[in-house]
Amino acid sequence: MLTSMSDIIRFSWAALLGYPTRTILMLTAMAIGVAAVIMLTALGEGARRYVTNEFTSLGTNLVIVFPGYSETSGLNPIAMVGTTPRDLTLEDAQVLSRNTNIRRIAPINIGSVNASFQGRSREVPVIGSNSELLNIRQWELSQGSFLPVTDLDRATPVCVIGSNIRDQLFDTQTAVGQWMRLGDRRFRVIGIMASEGRSIGVDVQDTIIIPVASAQQLFNTPSLFRILVEAKTRSAIEPVKQSTIEIIKERHLGKRDVTVITQDAVLATFDRILAALTYAIGGIAAISLAVAGILIMNVMLVAVSQRTAEIGLLKALGAPQGLIIRLILSEAIMLSAFGAIIGLLLGELGCLAIRQAFPDLPAYAPSWAVLAAITVSLLTGFVFSLLPAQQAARLDPVLALTGK
Amino acid sequence: MPLLKLNMIELKKVYRDFLVGDQTVHALDDINLSIQEGEYISIMGPSGSGKSTLLNLIGLLDSATKGSYLLNCQDVTVLPDDQKAAMRSKTIGFVFQAFHLIPRLTATENIELPLMLAGAEPEQRLPLVNKVVTAMNLTDRANHTPDQLSGGQRQRVAIARATIMQPKILLADEPTGNLDQKSGQDVINILEQLNRQGITLIIVTHDANIGQRAMRQLQMVDGRIESDQDLSHSQTNSSSC
Numbered sequence: 001m002l003t004s005m006s007d008i009i010r011f012s013w014a015a016l017l018g019y020p021t022r023t024i025l026m027l028t029a030m031a032i033g034v035a036a037v038i039m040l041t042a043l044g045e046g047a048r049r050y051v052t053n054e055f056t057s058l059g060t061n062l063v064i065v066f067p068g069y070s071e072t073s074g075l076n077p078i079a080m081v082g083t084t085p086r087d088l089t090l091e092d093a094q095v096l097s098r099n100t101n102i103r104r105i106a107p108i109n110i111g112s113v114n115a116s117f118q119g120r121s122r123e124v125p126v127i128g129s130n131s132e133l134l135n136i137r138q139w140e141l142s143q144g145s146f147l148p149v150t151d152l153d154r155a156t157p158v159c160v161i162g163s164n165i166r167d168q169l170f171d172t173q174t175a176v177g178q179w180m181r182l183g184d185r186r187f188r189v190i191g192i193m194a195s196e197g198r199s200i201g202v203d204v205q206d207t208i209i210i211p212v213a214s215a216q217q218l219f220n221t222p223s224l225f226r227i228l229v230e231a232k233t234r235s236a237i238e239p240v241k242q243s244t245i246e247i248i249k250e251r252h253l254g255k256r257d258v259t260v261i262t263q264d265a266v267l268a269t270f271d272r273i274l275a276a277l278t279y280a281i282g283g284i285a286a287i288s289l290a291v292a293g294i295l296i297m298n299v300m301l302v303a304v305s306q307r308t309a310e311i312g313l314l315k316a317l318g319a320p321q322g323l324i325i326r327l328i329l330s331e332a333i334m335l336s337a338f339g340a341i342i343g344l345l346l347g348e349l350g351c352l353a354i355r356q357a358f359p360d361l362p363a364y365a366p367s368w369a370v371l372a373a374i375t376v377s378l379l380t381g382f383v384f385s386l387l388p389a390q391q392a393a394r395l396d397p398v399l400a401l402t403g404k
Numbered sequence: 405m406p407l408l409k410l411n412m413i414e415l416k417k418v419y420r421d422f423l424v425g426d427q428t429v430h431a432l433d434d435i436n437l438s439i440q441e442g443e444y445i446s447i448m449g450p451s452g453s454g455k456s457t458l459l460n461l462i463g464l465l466d467s468a469t470k471g472s473y474l475l476n477c478q479d480v481t482v483l484p485d486d487q488k489a490a491m492r493s494k495t496i497g498f499v500f501q502a503f504h505l506i507p508r509l510t511a512t513e514n515i516e517l518p519l520m521l522a523g524a525e526p527e528q529r530l531p532l533v534n535k536v537v538t539a540m541n542l543t544d545r546a547n548h549t550p551d552q553l554s555g556g557q558r559q560r561v562a563i564a565r566a567t568i569m570q571p572k573i574l575l576a577d578e579p580t581g582n583l584d585q586k587s588g589q590d591v592i593n594i595l596e597q598l599n600r601q602g603i604t605l606i607i608v609t610h611d612a613n614i615g616q617r618a619m620r621q622l623q624m625v626d627g628r629i630e631s632d633q634d635l636s637h638s639q640t641n642s643s644s645c
Contacts, residue, residue, distance in 0.1 A: 003523045011520070018508030313504045316465060317565075318493025319521045320486040397465045401504065 003323055012331040019303070023335065026292075026299050030339020030377055031346055033289035037373040038347025038365040040285045043354065044278030046363035051274060053362075055267045059136045061103075062263040063240050065096075065227040065248070069259050086252045087223030090152050090212065095251060096229065099243055101236040104132040107152065107212050108226040111219040113183040115208060117169040124165060126182065126208045128215020136230050139204055144176040144191030147211055155213035159187040163195040164205040182208065183218055237262050282369055286376055292339070293380025300332055300388035311392050312400025321393040328389035329382065336381025340374045347373075410477065410643060412572065412604060413439040413462060418471030420457055420627075431457040433627035435471070438644075439606070441572065443636075444599045446618035447608045454627040455608045456577055462606065463496050463575045464488045476572075493522050497566030497603075499595075501578035503558045505550040505565075511557075512537065512546045515564045522569065536564040540594070556587030563594055567603070574598060576607045580614060592617065 016023045067088045093107040109128035114121055127133075134146045146160055159182065166175045175189045193204045216222055231240040241260050248258045304311065311324060319327075347365065354363040420432035431454045439445060447455045460466040461473070464480060473481045480491065505514045512533055519529045537546050540560045550558055559579060566574060576595060580588030592614055599605040609615050619636040622629055 003521060004525075007520045007526075014508050014513075309502075309504060310506055313506070314517075314521065315489065316463070316492065316498050316504075317518045317521055318489045318491075318569075320489045322486070323521065398460050401465075401500065 003326075008323075008326055008330050009334070011327060012334055015327075015331055016334060019306075022299055022303060026296055026335045027339045027342060029292040029295045030289075030336055030381070031343035033285070033292040034340050034343025034373045034377050035347035035350060036288045037282060037285040037369055037376075038344065039350040039354070039363075041278055041282040041369035042347075042351040042363040042365035043361075044274065044281050045366045045369075046354070046361040048271065048274035048278060049362045050360060051270045052267065055263060055270065059138055059228070059230060059263070061231040061234055061237055062136070063229040063231060063237060063244060064261050064263070065229065065244055065258050066225070067223070067258055069257050086255070086257050088227060088248075088258065089222055089224060090216075092248060092251060093224065093227050094152060095247055096227065096244060099240065099247075101232055101240045101243070102229055103232045104136050104230040106130055106133040106136050106228045107224045108133075108228060109212050109215040109219065109221075109223075110225045111215065113218060115165065115169065115180060115182050117178065117180040120169050120171075122165075122168060124182075124208050125206065126210060126215060126218070128210055128212040128218075130212055132230075133209065133228070136228050140194040142192050142194040144189070146191055147209065148190075150211065153213050154211065155217050156211050157185065157187045157214060158190045158211065160191040160193060160209040161189055162193045162203070162205040162207045165208060166192050182210070185214075185218060187214070234264075237264060278366070282372070286372070289373065289376045289380055292377070293384040296332055296335065296381055297384035297387060300328065300385045301391070303331075304328065304388045304392045308395060308400045309403045311395055312397045312402075315395070315397040316401060324393040325389040328392050329385055332381045332385030332389075333378060336377050339381075340377040343377070344370065344374065410440070411438040411474070412441045412476060413437070414474040414644065415462075415468075416472045416474075418461065418468045418473065420454075420461060420466065421469040430627045432461065432468070435627075435629060437622075437629065437632075439604065441604055442599070442602055443604055444596070444619045445604075445606045445622060446615040446620075447606065447622045447624060448610060448612065448615040449624035449630075451610065453624040455624050457627075458624070459575050459577055459606065459608050462573070463498060464492050493518065493569060495572050497569065497571040497574045499559070499562050499566050499574065499576040499579045501581040503550070503555075503562045503582070505558055505561055507550050510547050510549055511542055511553065511561045514550070514561055515568055518565060518569050532568060536568055540564045554587070555583045556590055559583060559587070559591045560594065563591070563598075567598060571603070573604045573606070576605070578609055579607065580609070580611065588614075 065088065067086070090107060093105060096102065097105045106129050110125065111128075112123055112125050115124040129147065130152060131147045131149045134141070141160070142163065144160070147158065148156060150156060159180070161175065169180065170178070175192060178189050179186050180189060181187075187210060193207070193209075195205050210218070212224075229240060229244065231237045241262055244260050245256060245258070249256045314324060314327075351363045351365055354361065415435050415437040418432055418435040419430060422429045422431050433454075435458065447458060449455050457466065461468060464475075464483070468481055471481070472479060475491070476495070480488070483491070506517070509517070515536060516529055516533050519532065537543055540563060542557065542560055542564065545553055545557055550561070553561065574595065579591055579595065583591060595605055595607065596617070607614065607618065615621055619634065621631075621633045621635070623631040
């Protein structure tokens with residue numbers, strides 16, 4: 001007849017309650033380990049999702065063209081002097097737009113000017129673009145209309161302003177329809193951007209958008225900062241990228257002097273980096289679980305030596321070695337299990353707190369991390385108490401009874 | 405007509421050596437001893453004379469260095485650990501000077517422990533435990549933990565635990581050593597009553613008053629049995645296995 005599992009659990013439970021300090025110490029160690037794994041992986045995963053979301057909000061099927069192309073070349077006096085790339089121009093954008101694989105194209109010009117209205121003024125970043133920008137970047141208007149559909153080279157004196165600019169310059173007055181001053185020119189406000197429109201690098205609330213030709217005049221430069229190209233389909237991204245490089249090369253006297261990146265490639269890179277980061281910090285957190293395991297081993301060894309007389313008694317009363325081992329193991333595993341549960345709750349609470357504090361960061365622990373944390377904590381509890389359990393089972397009952 | 409009884413315990417030329425530093429000490433030195441079922445034996449002698457070692461050896465907590473030990477006609481001189489444990493569980497009960505109760509368990513749970521370790525079902529355990537709790541007059545202390553009990557009560561709990569498996573042999577190592585005169589007397593009365601009911605009782609003591617109550621008195625000096633006085637006058641013939 002074997003001692004039943006429920007008896008073993010009841011006995012171990014009494015032992016855990018009988019030594020509260022030791023129990024609380026070990027529960028804390030285990031709980032911290034598990035909570036650390038859960039919270040750190042949640043942070044990593046949250047960062048990954050945040051970046052992914054931000055990139056998706058840039059627009060879909062996006063190909064970005066910007067001037068300049070760096071090549072690695074050997075030690076060569078000409079390369080050391082360096083060459084200034086040829087500018088990207090509005091004509092380049094117009095030629096590109098003939099490609100049938102392209103749905104939309106938006107040239108971008110940026111600069112910073114002093115914006116003023118009735119004596120209030122502030123320095124504002126200005127984007128010069130066309131009517132397509134709104135759809136490519138998937139922004140929304142809260143009032144009025146976006147830039148009108150016109151030829152790219154037509155400099156219409158209209159502007160669309162961010163909600164913060166509206167608040168700061170117009171206060172409570174109606175902004176749409178008013179004339180405001182950007183640098184030394186006058187523009188009519190035709191629309192207000194919705195405040196949610198936010199993506200990497202640009203805070204739409206604090207930006208003014210004007211037609212690209214107007215921006216060229218305002219900043220007195222014919223060159224473009226970027227050309228945003230939206231391919232018709234996902235599979236068209238690569239052909240669009242290749243043909244863009246070819247067309248620009250042809251137009252720039254056979255010299256490849258633009259860089260073309262696809263959003264997918266950037267996104268995939270970030271995704272890989274951040275996933276690797278999540279695994280790495282998960283691994284670091286797992287070390288704390290191993291530390292907790294070693295603590296369990298130490299404390300169980302101390303427990304065995306503290307309870308030598310008790311183990312001697314159990315042996316005298318006829319407990320076989322296997323039973324002693326099972327009693328010690330069940331104690332350690334119960335500790336690990338309770339520790340893991342407490343850690344799980346703490347970790348989830350921590351994640352909740354992070355999400356409350358940083359609403360932009362979707363800090364949810366990935367389920368693989370939760371499973372791994374619990375499995376590792378149970379395993380360490382088991383593995384690290386094998387040694388103390390065997391030591392207890394091998395005690396000489398006569399010596400043990402005298403507490404030696 | 406002389407009765408013919410089999411020896412329950414039979415020790416032949418038993419030695420138990422300990423290494424102290426680089427010297428060998430004979431804790432038991434050529435012990436020859438036969439004990440029959442139902443005997444009441446006291447083992448007396450100065451400390452270090454080997455009384456406890458002899459008791460531990462009889463109780464299968466220790467093994468002989470040399471010699472042979474037959475328990476119920478079975479050779480138990482060299483036995484694997486777990487078989488010894490099983491044998492202790494079934495046939496031997498221990499009462500210790502220091503009680504050795506588990507402090508976090510109640511009196512009932514302490515008494516129940518051997519049954520639990522032997523794997524008895526909870527339904528079977530309860531009536532057995534209740535019976536000995538009543539027999540030991542512990543009914544109103546059943547749910548107290550050891551630190552809420554007096555010394556005498558603790559030793560009664562220990563005796564209840566030692567007898568719950570209904571062993572043939574009860575080994576008591578200085579059972580009154582930590583008790584006052586009156587509680588000690590109570591404990592001895594209980595042990596003697598158990599002996600009258602048939603249990604083989606072996607008490608190790610250095611208290612001559614207690615030792616002299618036994619029917620058979622062993623005196624030990626330096627690991628040897630100096631004298632073996634049998635006062636029972638029952639001329640039973642013993643036989644080896």
